[in-house]
Amino acid sequence: MSRPDSPQCPTASRRHRQKELEVALFFTDIDGTLLNPERTLSERTIHAIRDIRSAGHHFVLCSSRMPESMRILERLYDGVDEPLIAYNGGLVLSRTGQVVHNVPITPRDATTIAQYCEDVDLHASMFAGEDWHVWADDRWTAREINNTGVRPRDLSSQDYIASGQVDARPPHKIMCMGEADLIDGLETLLSPVENVVTYRSKDTYLEIANAGCSKGMGVAAAAAELGVDASDCYFFGDNYNDIPAFSAVGTSVAVANGKPEVLAAATVTTARHHDDGVAQYLEEWLRRA
Incomplete structure (x- = not known):
């Protein structure tokens, strides 16, 4: 009879094959x-x-x-x-x-965020699938291009919302960038909204996503x-x-x-x-x- 550790032992062979397949x-x-x-x-x-x-x-x-x-x-x-x-x-x-x-952000929540940003002049980048729409050709956009190596689409965030593309392709992430007090105001606005979650990576950065992801x-x-x-x-x-x-x-x-x-x-x-x-x-x- 072959020993358990013998190459001819069926149990040892099975263990060897299992290790190889892990x-x-x-x-x-x-x-x-x-x-x-x-x-x-x-x-x-x-x-x-x-x-x-x-x-x-x-x-x-x-x-x-x-x-x-x-x-x-x-x-x-x-x-x-x-x-x-x-x-x-x-x-x-x-x-x-x-x-x-x-699991994207709902078009309604995205529109609410965009309206706040329009009112206070806060940059809002909209990321929908493979597309990145920016608020303006500003220092915030330049910084993200430098950090990520990706360039945005020609369609701005405002036009993305106004054209109705937000309904067909809602954003997976909204990145709001600007003065800390403006970010504070947006966090306060969104705090009672159950469908979104916010993440503040810096005082001047607020990432927003669907709370379900x-x-x-x-x-x-x-x-x-x-x-x-x-x-x-x-x-x-x-x-x-x-x-x-x-x-x-x-x-x-x-x-x-x-x-x-x-x-x-x-x-x-x-x-x-x-x-x-x-x-x-x-x-x-x-x-x-």
Whole structure:
């Protein structure tokens, strides 16, 4: 009779085949988690992601960014064949670019926000699927172009609303940018509105999305699309909007520069984003696998 650890043992063979078939799915936030000080991917991070994918595992970006801004990063490691989780889970695209999860802001709420911004002269960028509509050719637009590498559509936010395109293609995210007191007023206006959630990344920035979406929902949708169990999923994050994703995966990883609440919620902590914390974790994980 062959021993349990013998190559001829059926049980050992099944365990070996199961190990070979195990596929891990790594999700990561981008800003504050994955990028280096130059706001791109370091060579170390690119190599680590490529090694993970070469080993047969998935690496999926999950961000408040629009899809094209994320694809710019994917192209650095040849990863455009993976799903994308954009707009904090408001839009999930399959490996072939098909919509598998879609939770936009209602046209009525978008119009209310645009009217406030018109009244007080606050910049409101409207992100709808693959399209970015800006308020004006101003410093806020220039800053976002520099940060994301994407250029807006010719149709302004105001014309996007006035033309009725907001009804046919409602926005997944509205980014309002301006003086802090004007942002305060918009937060006050939206505080009783049940359909929207706001996230203030800076005193002068307010991100607005449908309250029915989250990174956790986006992660669950992408994992289901790839057929990977939550226990085999990992999520890297640094900020409050990453916490819902932590509860949707088997292992949550906070970068050391994360908010205290994020560090407390994570399963483990890796190095800071500017010290290639995600790459360090991936390298060690592959050594253990």
